Amino acid sequence: MTFEEIKQMDTASAMPTYARYDVALCSGSGATATDEKGKTYIDFGAGIGVNALGYANPGWAQAVAKQAATLQHVSNLYYNPTTVQLTDTLVRLSGMGAVFMANSGAEANECALKLARKYSFDTYGSGRNEILTLKNSFHGRTMTTLTATGQDALHPDCFGPYAGGFSYCDTTLEAFQNAVNDRTCAVVMELIQGEGGVVPLEPAFVKQVCAIAKEKDILVIIDEVQSGVGRTGTFFCYEQYGIKPDIVTLAKGLGGGLPIGACLCAEKLEGVMTSGTHGSTFGGNPVSCAGALYILSQVNDPAFLQQVRQKGDLLKKKIESFRHVKSVSGLGLMLGIELDAGIAGAEVAKRCVANGLIVLTAKTRVRLLPPLNITDDEINKGLAILQSVIENFE
Ligand SMILES: Cc1ncc(COP(=O)(O)O)c(C=O)c1O
16 A cells, blocks of 8 residues: 555544654564655654564564464453463562553553542542542543543543542642642552653652652552553662552553553552452453563563663763753653754654654653664664754754
8 A cells, every 4th residue: 555545544534533644654673663665764652652672573473473373362251371470470570469451551540540449438438539640640531531631731621521539739749738638549640741741750749749648548549551661761660769659550561562551559459349340351361461471571670671771871861962952851761852942842753754763742842762672773873863853953
């Protein structure tokens, strides 16, 4: 198919929910994608942080293909050895009590929100059900996770009424203290607000929130859908904040490119979601779980994670030296580039794509979420394009 044919078919058949670039990606290897004409792109986006080991990683592809050829799906009314290996691995590596397998970040967060309310209901009775989230956060596109998202721009009237029982606060201790009340059952935080512009929360703020929450038995839910699975150079970003959440959610990089989500909870919560209180037809799908098991076998390794930190430091240092770059935020391979006033991240991304480099945006910033195993050669090629695009602005 030509690009024009692909685009025309998409326009005629798909809901126009995405502002797509004029590019159709057809294949890939490592951190390099190829379009229908054979043009290659260095990929600093990894499908928005999904392709943890890049495109068509041989070990991952083999694990997935083997599972697809053995048992592609089984109802959650039955056990299967692949899914249970993943749940066991996730629980062991996190030191949490139990996990619920979902299919996406929003679904993992839905489980977290239901779990928090049920724990509070079971423990304290009705009425203590308010969930506090942070301004500038992003937690998903389902009705409830959209409500949880602390951005007015994502709450247009056309989707109302939104779910009740949510409130939003600024990322200051004072704002948090003012927002907490006797009805608060949980607080949700992304430690680095990804969609919000790669904005890390202050460690002191996070620690204070956790201390107050612990004192009042308010559950701390950490949304690691974007920052988890090694993205920031530790398996969970929260390790670098020195906290232990009650609930943590994962998705994106976990499946290496297959739809999957996970909601992990601390031991005290492991029995809360009893039979019939939650479920999913596809959650824990063996093919996605086989992909995830392979990802964990590679990523949950100190040497691999150290490389993520080193690559991130290198990218940060080099990009900070580019003309027009004001600052670079983030940790590991989750980076946000703040540009001089008047240079829009979206325009940089457009020019990068035209020059063979895929980057992401978040608010006004350019956002980078490359595959975690990106090679030095791919980093250098991508950086050369990024530098010439950014420095070419007047
Ligand atoms: C922090 C965070 N939470 C939740 C989501 C929603 O994940 P999904 O698109 O898989 O539903 C995202 C997606 O960008 C995210 O970045």
